[in-house]
Amino acid sequence: MERTFVAVKPDGVQRGLCGEIMKRFEQRGFRLVAAKFQQASEEHMQKHYLDLKDKPFYQGLCKYMSSGPVFAMVWEGRSIVKLGRMMLGETNPADSKPGSIRGDLCIDIGRNIIHGSDTLENAKTEIGLWFKAEELVDYKPCSQAFLYE
Numbered sequence: 001m002e003r004t005f006v007a008v009k010p011d012g013v014q015r016g017l018c019g020e021i022m023k024r025f026e027q028r029g030f031r032l033v034a035a036k037f038q039q040a041s042e043e044h045m046q047k048h049y050l051d052l053k054d055k056p057f058y059q060g061l062c063k064y065m066s067s068g069p070v071f072a073m074v075w076e077g078r079s080i081v082k083l084g085r086m087m088l089g090e091t092n093p094a095d096s097k098p099g100s101i102r103g104d105l106c107i108d109i110g111r112n113i114i115h116g117s118d119t120l121e122n123a124k125t126e127i128g129l130w131f132k133a134e135e136l137v138d139y140k141p142c143s144q145a146f147l148y149e
Contacts, residue, residue, distance in 0.1 A: 002080045003033065003136075004117045005126035010068030012113030017105060018071045021114060024087060024101060029147040030077040034127075034136045042066040048129055051122070064110075072130045078148060081120055088116045 006025070008018050022032065040048075045062040052058050075084065089100030093112055096103035106113045117123035127136075 001076050001078060002120060002123070003074055003076045003127060004080045004084050004123040005115075005130065006073045006075055006084060006117075007115040007130075008071040008073075009065060009111075009113055009115060010070060011106075011111040013069050013071055015105075015113070017113060020105070021101060022073070025073075025075050025084070028077075028083070028087065029143070030075045030080055030084075031139075031141055031144075032073060033076050033138065034074040034131050036072050036131070036135070037069055038072065039069045040066050044129070048126065074127050074131060074136060081117055081123055084116045085118060088114055 006021075008021055012018065012021065026032070042062050045065040046053075048065070049058060049061055052061065077083070087101055089096030089102035091102075091112060092109045093102040093106040094109075098104060101114055102112050117126050
């Protein structure tokens, strides 16, 4: 099973969308293995978005992401990185299809409510940045036999 990092951004938290986003991942059949609600420092966000440091929006993004609480989660499931990104929709909500989180719940690229790891490698890095190993819970849900062959 793969694991991925997903975070509800400050705009999603302020709009009360944490439950809706969790619901979508749970209904898809993915398993929540860690979650925490915190306000990250700007320095923490600079580490998180290090791969974007040369982009013109980098400083503004880090400042924004540290402006309010973030709901950080680790989800597990088969092909979770790829399928999770599909569930999120495009970075620009205007390019997102209806049915995706961004396609249904947001309008502006600067307020696209959610972050999700884009590769397995980045997922491992992001999970390690936000969670200690002992904070990840390993359990087998009773529904697993009804999700996977």
